[in-house]
Amino acid sequence: MSGAMTERHMLGEDEAAPLAGLAARVRALTEAAVLTGVGADEARAVADEIAALTERLRAVRRDAPPFLVTDGHRMDRQGGNPVTGVLNPIAPPVDLDVTADGIVRAEFTLSDVYEGPPSYVHGGMSAMVLDQALGMAAAQTGVGGMTATLELRYRRPTPLGVPLTVEAKASRVEGRKIYASGTIAGPDGRVTVEATAMFVTPQHFLVHER
Amino acid sequence: MSGAMTERHMLGEDEAAPLAGLAARVRALTEAAVLTGVGADEARAVADEIAALTERLRAVRRDAPPFLVTDGHRMDRQGGNPVTGVLNPIAPPVDLDVTADGIVRAEFTLSDVYEGPPSYVHGGMSAMVLDQALGMAAAQTGVGGMTATLELRYRRPTPLGVPLTVEAKASRVEGRKIYASGTIAGPDGRVTVEATAMFVTPQHFLVHER
Numbered sequence: 001m002s003g004a005m006t007e008r009h010m011l012g013e014d015e016a017a018p019l020a021g022l023a024a025r026v027r028a029l030t031e032a033a034v035l036t037g038v039g040a041d042e043a044r045a046v047a048d049e050i051a052a053l054t055e056r057l058r059a060v061r062r063d064a065p066p067f068l069v070t071d072g073h074r075m076d077r078q079g080g081n082p083v084t085g086v087l088n089p090i091a092p093p094v095d096l097d098v099t100a101d102g103i104v105r106a107e108f109t110l111s112d113v114y115e116g117p118p119s120y121v122h123g124g125m126s127a128m129v130l131d132q133a134l135g136m137a138a139a140q141t142g143v144g145g146m147t148a149t150l151e152l153r154y155r156r157p158t159p160l161g162v163p164l165t166v167e168a169k170a171s172r173v174e175g176r177k178i179y180a181s182g183t184i185a186g187p188d189g190r191v192t193v194e195a196t197a198m199f200v201t202p203q204h205f206l207v208h209e210r
Numbered sequence: 211m212s213g214a215m216t217e218r219h220m221l222g223e224d225e226a227a228p229l230a231g232l233a234a235r236v237r238a239l240t241e242a243a244v245l246t247g248v249g250a251d252e253a254r255a256v257a258d259e260i261a262a263l264t265e266r267l268r269a270v271r272r273d274a275p276p277f278l279v280t281d282g283h284r285m286d287r288q289g290g291n292p293v294t295g296v297l298n299p300i301a302p303p304v305d306l307d308v309t310a311d312g313i314v315r316a317e318f319t320l321s322d323v324y325e326g327p328p329s330y331v332h333g334g335m336s337a338m339v340l341d342q343a344l345g346m347a348a349a350q351t352g353v354g355g356m357t358a359t360l361e362l363r364y365r366r367p368t369p370l371g372v373p374l375t376v377e378a379k380a381s382r383v384e385g386r387k388i389y390a391s392g393t394i395a396g397p398d399g400r401v402t403v404e405a406t407a408m409f410v411t412p413q414h415f416l417v418h419e420r
Binding site: 008009014015017018019021022023024025026028029030032033034035036037038039040041042043044046047048049050051053054056057058059060061062063064065078080081082083087088089090112113114115116117118119120122123124125127128129130131132135146147148149150151152153154157 | 218219224225227228229231232233234235236238239240242243244245246247248249250251252253254256257258259260261263264266267268269270271272273274275288290291292293297298299300322323324325326327328329330332333334335337338339340341342345356357358359360361362363364367
Protein backbone atom coordinates (compact mmCIF):
# COMPACT_ATOMS: atom_id res chain seq x y z
CA MET A 1 0.00 0.00 0.00
CA SER A 2 1.15 3.51 -0.73
CA GLY A 3 1.77 6.08 1.95
CA ALA A 4 1.84 9.86 1.85
CA MET A 5 5.41 9.59 3.08
CA THR A 6 6.39 6.95 0.51
CA GLU A 7 9.19 8.14 -1.73
CA ARG A 8 7.80 8.07 -5.25
CA HIS A 9 9.74 6.78 -8.19
CA MET A 10 10.00 9.59 -10.72
CA LEU A 11 9.98 8.24 -14.26
CA GLY A 12 11.48 10.08 -17.22
CA GLU A 13 9.92 9.70 -20.67
CA ASP A 14 12.14 6.77 -21.68
CA GLU A 15 11.31 4.84 -18.53
CA ALA A 16 7.60 5.67 -18.67
CA ALA A 17 6.99 4.71 -22.32
CA PRO A 18 7.22 0.90 -21.96
CA LEU A 19 5.10 0.99 -18.80
CA ALA A 20 2.50 3.15 -20.57
CA GLY A 21 2.54 0.60 -23.40
CA LEU A 22 2.01 -2.18 -20.87
CA ALA A 23 -0.93 -0.31 -19.30
CA ALA A 24 -2.48 0.20 -22.77
CA ARG A 25 -2.30 -3.55 -23.40
CA VAL A 26 -3.91 -4.35 -20.01
CA ARG A 27 -6.63 -1.77 -20.84
CA ALA A 28 -7.40 -3.58 -24.12
CA LEU A 29 -7.35 -6.93 -22.29
CA THR A 30 -9.86 -5.55 -19.77
CA GLU A 31 -12.31 -4.57 -22.51
CA ALA A 32 -11.83 -7.95 -24.22
CA ALA A 33 -12.51 -9.74 -20.91
CA VAL A 34 -15.76 -7.83 -20.34
CA LEU A 35 -17.06 -8.67 -23.83
CA THR A 36 -15.61 -12.11 -24.45
CA GLY A 37 -17.85 -15.03 -25.30
CA VAL A 38 -15.15 -17.74 -25.29
CA GLY A 39 -15.98 -21.02 -23.58
CA ALA A 40 -15.12 -22.02 -20.01
CA ASP A 41 -11.96 -23.97 -20.90
CA GLU A 42 -10.48 -21.15 -22.96
CA ALA A 43 -11.40 -18.57 -20.29
CA ARG A 44 -9.60 -20.70 -17.68
CA ALA A 45 -6.56 -21.23 -19.92
CA VAL A 46 -6.21 -17.50 -20.61
CA ALA A 47 -6.73 -16.73 -16.89
CA ASP A 48 -3.84 -19.07 -16.00
CA GLU A 49 -1.53 -17.33 -18.47
CA ILE A 50 -2.54 -13.93 -17.07
CA ALA A 51 -1.65 -15.15 -13.56
CA ALA A 52 1.82 -16.13 -14.79
CA LEU A 53 2.33 -12.69 -16.40
CA THR A 54 1.18 -11.04 -13.15
CA GLU A 55 3.92 -12.91 -11.28
CA ARG A 56 6.49 -11.64 -13.80
CA LEU A 57 5.40 -8.04 -13.18
CA ARG A 58 5.46 -8.60 -9.41
CA ALA A 59 9.11 -9.71 -9.57
CA VAL A 60 10.01 -6.05 -9.00
CA ARG A 61 7.30 -4.28 -7.03
CA ARG A 62 7.10 -0.61 -6.04
CA ASP A 63 5.46 0.53 -2.79
CA ALA A 64 3.28 3.05 -4.64
CA PRO A 65 2.46 4.06 -8.23
CA PRO A 66 5.28 6.12 -9.79
CA PHE A 67 5.09 9.76 -10.82
CA LEU A 68 6.11 11.10 -14.20
CA VAL A 69 8.70 13.80 -14.73
CA THR A 70 6.91 16.53 -16.67
CA ASP A 71 7.23 20.27 -17.02
CA GLY A 72 3.54 20.53 -16.15
CA HIS A 73 1.52 20.82 -12.97
CA ARG A 74 1.16 18.37 -10.14
CA MET A 75 -1.85 16.33 -11.36
CA ASP A 76 -0.33 15.67 -14.77
CA ARG A 77 2.55 13.87 -13.23
CA GLN A 78 0.47 11.25 -11.43
CA GLY A 79 1.06 8.35 -13.83
CA GLY A 80 -1.17 6.03 -11.83
CA ASN A 81 -4.17 8.36 -11.65
CA PRO A 82 -7.35 6.30 -12.30
CA VAL A 83 -8.79 8.96 -14.65
CA THR A 84 -5.81 10.52 -16.43
CA GLY A 85 -2.90 8.18 -15.70
CA VAL A 86 -1.22 6.61 -18.72
CA LEU A 87 0.26 3.98 -16.38
CA ASN A 88 -3.15 2.93 -14.99
CA PRO A 89 -5.15 0.39 -17.06
CA ILE A 90 -8.47 1.41 -15.43
CA ALA A 91 -8.01 5.03 -16.63
CA PRO A 92 -9.62 5.64 -20.08
CA PRO A 93 -7.19 7.68 -19.92
CA VAL A 94 -8.68 11.18 -20.16
CA ASP A 95 -5.95 13.45 -21.53
CA LEU A 96 -6.72 16.81 -19.88
CA ASP A 97 -5.26 19.93 -21.50
CA VAL A 98 -5.14 23.39 -19.97
CA THR A 99 -5.65 26.50 -22.10
CA ALA A 100 -3.94 29.83 -21.43
CA ASP A 101 -7.06 31.13 -19.66
CA GLY A 102 -7.14 28.19 -17.25
CA ILE A 103 -9.84 26.11 -18.92
CA VAL A 104 -9.26 22.37 -18.50
CA ARG A 105 -10.52 20.35 -21.44
CA ALA A 106 -10.37 16.88 -23.00
CA GLU A 107 -12.04 14.77 -25.64
CA PHE A 108 -12.45 11.16 -24.63
CA THR A 109 -14.46 8.05 -25.40
CA LEU A 110 -15.67 5.51 -22.86
CA SER A 111 -15.90 1.82 -23.71
CA ASP A 112 -18.39 -0.77 -22.44
CA VAL A 113 -16.12 -1.26 -19.42
CA TYR A 114 -17.70 1.92 -17.96
CA GLU A 115 -21.35 0.97 -18.54
CA GLY A 116 -23.99 1.86 -15.97
CA PRO A 117 -27.53 1.90 -17.39
CA PRO A 118 -27.64 -0.22 -20.59
CA SER A 119 -25.65 1.57 -23.36
CA TYR A 120 -24.87 4.58 -21.13
CA VAL A 121 -21.94 5.70 -19.03
CA HIS A 122 -22.12 4.85 -15.30
CA GLY A 123 -23.15 8.00 -13.43
CA GLY A 124 -20.27 7.46 -11.03
CA MET A 125 -17.79 7.37 -13.89
CA SER A 126 -18.99 10.77 -15.09
CA ALA A 127 -18.54 11.97 -11.50
CA MET A 128 -15.01 10.61 -11.47
CA VAL A 129 -14.01 12.34 -14.72
CA LEU A 130 -15.56 15.62 -13.53
CA ASP A 131 -13.91 15.43 -10.10
CA GLN A 132 -10.55 15.07 -11.82
CA ALA A 133 -11.16 17.88 -14.36
CA LEU A 134 -12.50 20.30 -11.75
CA GLY A 135 -9.61 19.43 -9.43
CA MET A 136 -7.14 20.21 -12.18
CA ALA A 137 -8.97 23.48 -12.92
CA ALA A 138 -8.74 24.36 -9.23
CA ALA A 139 -5.01 23.64 -9.31
CA GLN A 140 -4.58 26.29 -12.05
CA THR A 141 -5.26 28.95 -9.41
CA GLY A 142 -2.25 27.91 -7.31
CA VAL A 143 -1.47 24.69 -5.51
CA GLY A 144 -4.89 23.01 -5.79
CA GLY A 145 -6.44 20.92 -3.09
CA MET A 146 -8.59 18.00 -2.09
CA THR A 147 -12.28 17.70 -2.97
CA ALA A 148 -14.49 19.03 -0.16
CA THR A 149 -17.85 19.06 -1.96
CA LEU A 150 -18.92 17.81 -5.40
CA GLU A 151 -22.42 18.35 -6.80
CA LEU A 152 -23.57 16.67 -9.98
CA ARG A 153 -26.67 17.24 -12.08
CA TYR A 154 -27.38 14.59 -14.69
CA ARG A 155 -29.38 16.26 -17.47
CA ARG A 156 -29.51 13.37 -19.93
CA PRO A 157 -27.80 9.99 -20.33
CA THR A 158 -24.13 10.06 -21.45
CA PRO A 159 -23.55 7.63 -24.34
CA LEU A 160 -20.80 5.00 -24.51
CA GLY A 161 -18.51 4.59 -27.51
CA VAL A 162 -18.78 8.12 -28.92
CA PRO A 163 -16.55 11.20 -28.48
CA LEU A 164 -17.35 13.13 -25.30
CA THR A 165 -15.98 16.46 -24.14
CA VAL A 166 -15.20 17.46 -20.56
CA GLU A 167 -14.54 21.09 -19.68
CA ALA A 168 -13.86 22.74 -16.31
CA LYS A 169 -12.83 26.09 -14.92
CA ALA A 170 -12.13 27.56 -11.48
CA SER A 171 -14.61 30.30 -10.65
CA ARG A 172 -13.17 31.83 -7.46
CA VAL A 173 -10.73 31.45 -4.58
CA GLU A 174 -11.52 32.31 -0.94
CA GLY A 175 -8.50 31.67 1.28
CA ARG A 176 -7.81 27.93 1.06
CA LYS A 177 -11.16 27.26 -0.68
CA ILE A 178 -11.24 27.00 -4.46
CA TYR A 179 -14.55 26.78 -6.39
CA ALA A 180 -14.79 25.19 -9.83
CA SER A 181 -17.45 24.06 -12.27
CA GLY A 182 -17.61 22.01 -15.42
CA THR A 183 -19.58 19.82 -17.81
CA ILE A 184 -19.52 16.68 -19.89
CA ALA A 185 -21.11 17.03 -23.35
CA GLY A 186 -22.01 14.47 -26.02
CA PRO A 187 -20.95 14.55 -29.69
CA ASP A 188 -23.90 16.88 -30.48
CA GLY A 189 -22.52 19.43 -27.99
CA ARG A 190 -25.44 19.02 -25.61
CA VAL A 191 -24.45 18.92 -21.95
CA THR A 192 -25.16 15.57 -20.29
CA VAL A 193 -23.72 16.23 -16.81
CA GLU A 194 -22.99 19.47 -14.92
CA ALA A 195 -20.75 19.68 -11.86
CA THR A 196 -19.71 22.23 -9.26
CA ALA A 197 -17.12 21.58 -6.60
CA MET A 198 -15.22 23.14 -3.76
CA PHE A 199 -11.62 22.15 -3.09
CA VAL A 200 -9.64 22.88 0.04
CA THR A 201 -5.87 23.27 0.02
CA PRO A 202 -4.39 21.28 2.93
CA GLN A 203 -1.96 23.19 5.12
CA HIS A 204 0.88 20.78 4.25
CA PHE A 205 0.42 21.49 0.51
CA LEU A 206 1.18 25.13 1.25
CA VAL A 207 4.22 24.25 3.35
CA HIS A 208 5.61 21.93 0.67
CA GLU A 209 5.03 24.14 -2.33
CA ARG A 210 6.26 27.44 -1.05
CA MET B 211 -20.52 -0.75 -28.40
CA SER B 212 -23.55 -1.83 -26.44
CA GLY B 213 -27.04 -0.59 -27.17
CA ALA B 214 -30.13 -0.35 -25.03
CA MET B 215 -31.82 -2.59 -27.55
CA THR B 216 -28.96 -5.11 -27.63
CA GLU B 217 -30.09 -8.54 -26.54
CA ARG B 218 -28.01 -9.38 -23.46
CA HIS B 219 -26.48 -12.76 -22.92
CA MET B 220 -27.81 -14.11 -19.65
CA LEU B 221 -25.21 -16.22 -17.87
CA GLY B 222 -26.07 -18.92 -15.36
CA GLU B 223 -23.71 -19.62 -12.47
CA ASP B 224 -21.72 -22.31 -14.32
CA GLU B 225 -21.13 -20.06 -17.30
CA ALA B 226 -20.32 -17.00 -15.17
CA ALA B 227 -17.76 -18.65 -12.85
CA PRO B 228 -14.88 -19.03 -15.35
CA LEU B 229 -15.46 -15.47 -16.65
CA ALA B 230 -15.49 -14.12 -13.08
CA GLY B 231 -12.22 -16.01 -12.52
CA LEU B 232 -10.79 -14.42 -15.66
CA ALA B 233 -11.85 -10.94 -14.48
CA ALA B 234 -10.22 -11.56 -11.08
CA ARG B 235 -6.95 -12.43 -12.83
CA VAL B 236 -7.08 -9.29 -14.99
CA ARG B 237 -7.81 -7.26 -11.82
CA ALA B 238 -4.65 -8.65 -10.16
CA LEU B 239 -2.69 -7.99 -13.37
CA THR B 240 -3.90 -4.38 -13.35
CA GLU B 241 -2.62 -3.82 -9.82
CA ALA B 242 0.70 -5.49 -10.69
CA ALA B 243 1.04 -3.26 -13.78
CA VAL B 244 0.48 -0.07 -11.74
CA LEU B 245 3.12 -1.06 -9.18
CA THR B 246 5.68 -2.94 -11.29
CA GLY B 247 9.29 -1.85 -11.38
CA VAL B 248 10.46 -4.33 -14.04
CA GLY B 249 12.75 -3.02 -16.76
CA ALA B 250 11.75 -1.81 -20.21
CA ASP B 251 12.51 -5.09 -22.02
CA GLU B 252 10.50 -7.19 -19.58
CA ALA B 253 7.60 -4.69 -19.64
CA ARG B 254 7.54 -4.90 -23.45
CA ALA B 255 7.76 -8.70 -23.44
CA VAL B 256 4.84 -9.03 -20.99
CA ALA B 257 2.87 -6.44 -22.99
CA ASP B 258 3.29 -8.54 -26.16
CA GLU B 259 2.02 -11.64 -24.40
CA ILE B 260 -0.97 -9.70 -23.06
CA ALA B 261 -1.78 -8.59 -26.60
CA ALA B 262 -1.81 -12.21 -27.74
CA LEU B 263 -4.16 -13.20 -24.88
CA THR B 264 -6.43 -10.27 -25.78
CA GLU B 265 -6.75 -11.66 -29.31
CA ARG B 266 -7.72 -15.05 -27.90
CA LEU B 267 -10.50 -13.47 -25.85
CA ARG B 268 -11.66 -11.47 -28.88
CA ALA B 269 -12.08 -14.64 -30.93
CA VAL B 270 -15.67 -14.71 -29.65
CA ARG B 271 -16.91 -11.20 -28.91
CA ARG B 272 -20.26 -10.12 -27.49
CA ASP B 273 -21.94 -6.83 -28.47
CA ALA B 274 -22.38 -5.82 -24.83
CA PRO B 275 -21.40 -7.08 -21.35
CA PRO B 276 -23.52 -10.06 -20.27
CA PHE B 277 -26.01 -10.13 -17.42
CA LEU B 278 -26.09 -12.73 -14.68
CA VAL B 279 -29.09 -14.89 -13.89
CA THR B 280 -29.81 -14.25 -10.21
CA ASP B 281 -32.85 -14.36 -8.01
CA GLY B 282 -32.03 -10.80 -6.94
CA HIS B 283 -32.83 -7.34 -8.22
CA ARG B 284 -31.81 -5.65 -11.46
CA MET B 285 -28.48 -4.12 -10.40
CA ASP B 286 -27.12 -7.34 -9.00
CA ARG B 287 -27.40 -9.01 -12.34
CA GLN B 288 -25.18 -6.53 -14.21
CA GLY B 289 -22.03 -8.65 -14.37
CA GLY B 290 -20.11 -5.91 -16.18
CA ASN B 291 -20.93 -3.13 -13.73
CA PRO B 292 -17.76 -1.09 -13.06
CA VAL B 293 -18.40 -0.96 -9.30
CA THR B 294 -20.09 -4.26 -8.41
CA GLY B 295 -19.59 -6.46 -11.46
CA VAL B 296 -17.68 -9.69 -10.89
CA LEU B 297 -17.06 -9.85 -14.66
CA ASN B 298 -15.46 -6.39 -14.80
CA PRO B 299 -11.75 -6.13 -13.92
CA ILE B 300 -11.98 -2.41 -13.09
CA ALA B 301 -14.64 -3.10 -10.41
CA PRO B 302 -13.06 -3.65 -6.93
CA PRO B 303 -15.74 -5.34 -6.94
CA VAL B 304 -17.94 -3.92 -4.17
CA ASP B 305 -20.30 -6.72 -3.07
CA LEU B 306 -23.44 -4.82 -2.03
CA ASP B 307 -25.90 -6.61 0.24
CA VAL B 308 -29.43 -5.53 1.05
CA THR B 309 -30.88 -6.00 4.53
CA ALA B 310 -34.54 -6.70 5.20
CA ASP B 311 -35.17 -3.02 5.98
CA GLY B 312 -33.73 -1.87 2.64
CA ILE B 313 -30.27 -0.80 3.80
CA VAL B 314 -27.61 -1.43 1.18
CA ARG B 315 -24.22 -2.24 2.67
CA ALA B 316 -20.79 -3.57 1.77
CA GLU B 317 -17.30 -3.88 3.15
CA PHE B 318 -14.60 -3.33 0.57
CA THR B 319 -10.94 -2.42 0.23
CA LEU B 320 -9.46 -0.26 -2.50
CA SER B 321 -5.97 -0.91 -3.86
CA ASP B 322 -3.43 1.60 -5.17
CA VAL B 323 -5.16 1.38 -8.55
CA TYR B 324 -7.78 3.81 -7.15
CA GLU B 325 -5.36 6.38 -5.72
CA GLY B 326 -6.15 10.09 -5.98
CA PRO B 327 -4.22 12.21 -3.45
CA PRO B 328 -1.10 10.30 -2.31
CA SER B 329 -2.16 7.29 -0.18
CA TYR B 330 -5.86 8.18 -0.37
CA VAL B 331 -8.82 7.07 -2.48
CA HIS B 332 -9.60 9.23 -5.54
CA GLY B 333 -12.59 11.44 -4.69
CA GLY B 334 -14.25 10.36 -7.91
CA MET B 335 -13.94 6.69 -6.96
CA SER B 336 -15.75 7.35 -3.67
CA ALA B 337 -18.43 9.12 -5.75
CA MET B 338 -18.70 6.09 -8.03
CA VAL B 339 -19.13 3.63 -5.15
CA LEU B 340 -21.73 5.88 -3.50
CA ASP B 341 -23.65 6.45 -6.76
CA GLN B 342 -23.92 2.67 -7.13
CA ALA B 343 -24.92 2.04 -3.50
CA LEU B 344 -27.50 4.86 -3.43
CA GLY B 345 -28.87 3.68 -6.79
CA MET B 346 -29.32 0.19 -5.43
CA ALA B 347 -30.98 1.59 -2.30
CA ALA B 348 -33.35 3.58 -4.53
CA ALA B 349 -34.16 0.39 -6.45
CA GLN B 350 -35.35 -1.24 -3.21
CA THR B 351 -38.38 1.06 -3.29
CA GLY B 352 -39.58 -0.33 -6.62
CA VAL B 353 -38.00 -0.28 -10.06
CA GLY B 354 -35.17 2.20 -9.37
CA GLY B 355 -33.99 4.79 -11.82
CA MET B 356 -31.18 6.83 -13.26
CA THR B 357 -29.14 9.33 -11.25
CA ALA B 358 -30.55 12.86 -11.57
CA THR B 359 -28.52 14.60 -8.86
CA LEU B 360 -25.65 13.43 -6.67
CA GLU B 361 -24.15 15.57 -3.90
CA LEU B 362 -21.00 14.56 -2.10
CA ARG B 363 -19.38 15.98 1.02
CA TYR B 364 -15.83 14.84 1.70
CA ARG B 365 -15.28 15.09 5.45
CA ARG B 366 -11.82 13.55 5.63
CA PRO B 367 -9.53 11.57 3.31
CA THR B 368 -10.52 7.94 2.60
CA PRO B 369 -7.53 5.60 3.07
CA LEU B 370 -6.38 2.99 0.56
CA GLY B 371 -5.66 -0.61 1.50
CA VAL B 372 -7.86 -0.85 4.61
CA PRO B 373 -11.44 -2.13 5.08
CA LEU B 374 -14.05 0.52 4.23
CA THR B 375 -17.80 0.35 4.70
CA VAL B 376 -20.42 1.83 2.37
CA GLU B 377 -24.03 2.14 3.52
CA ALA B 378 -27.05 3.62 1.74
CA LYS B 379 -30.81 3.90 2.20
CA ALA B 380 -33.71 5.39 0.29
CA SER B 381 -35.36 8.18 2.26
CA ARG B 382 -38.51 8.95 0.26
CA VAL B 383 -40.36 8.51 -3.06
CA GLU B 384 -42.30 11.29 -4.83
CA GLY B 385 -43.86 10.02 -8.04
CA ARG B 386 -40.97 8.95 -10.27
CA LYS B 387 -38.40 10.63 -7.98
CA ILE B 388 -36.54 8.56 -5.40
CA TYR B 389 -34.28 10.17 -2.76
CA ALA B 390 -31.45 8.28 -1.10
CA SER B 391 -28.46 8.97 1.10
CA GLY B 392 -25.38 7.13 2.27
CA THR B 393 -21.84 7.19 3.58
CA ILE B 394 -18.40 5.67 3.29
CA ALA B 395 -16.62 5.06 6.60
CA GLY B 396 -13.07 4.04 7.44
CA PRO B 397 -11.98 1.15 9.67
CA ASP B 398 -12.43 3.35 12.77
CA GLY B 399 -16.09 3.85 11.86
CA ARG B 400 -15.64 7.56 11.16
CA VAL B 401 -17.48 8.79 8.06
CA THR B 402 -15.14 9.97 5.31
CA VAL B 403 -17.70 10.81 2.59
CA GLU B 404 -21.44 11.59 2.75
CA ALA B 405 -23.77 11.48 -0.25
CA THR B 406 -27.34 12.35 -1.10
CA ALA B 407 -28.94 11.65 -4.45
CA MET B 408 -32.16 11.84 -6.40
CA PHE B 409 -32.98 9.16 -8.94
CA VAL B 410 -35.69 9.37 -11.60
CA THR B 411 -37.43 6.30 -12.93
CA PRO B 412 -37.58 6.51 -16.75
CA GLN B 413 -41.05 5.93 -18.27
CA HIS B 414 -39.78 2.87 -20.19
CA PHE B 415 -38.60 1.23 -16.96
CA LEU B 416 -42.20 1.37 -15.73
CA VAL B 417 -43.54 -0.04 -18.99
CA HIS B 418 -41.04 -2.90 -19.00
CA GLU B 419 -41.34 -3.89 -15.39
CA ARG B 420 -45.09 -3.88 -14.96
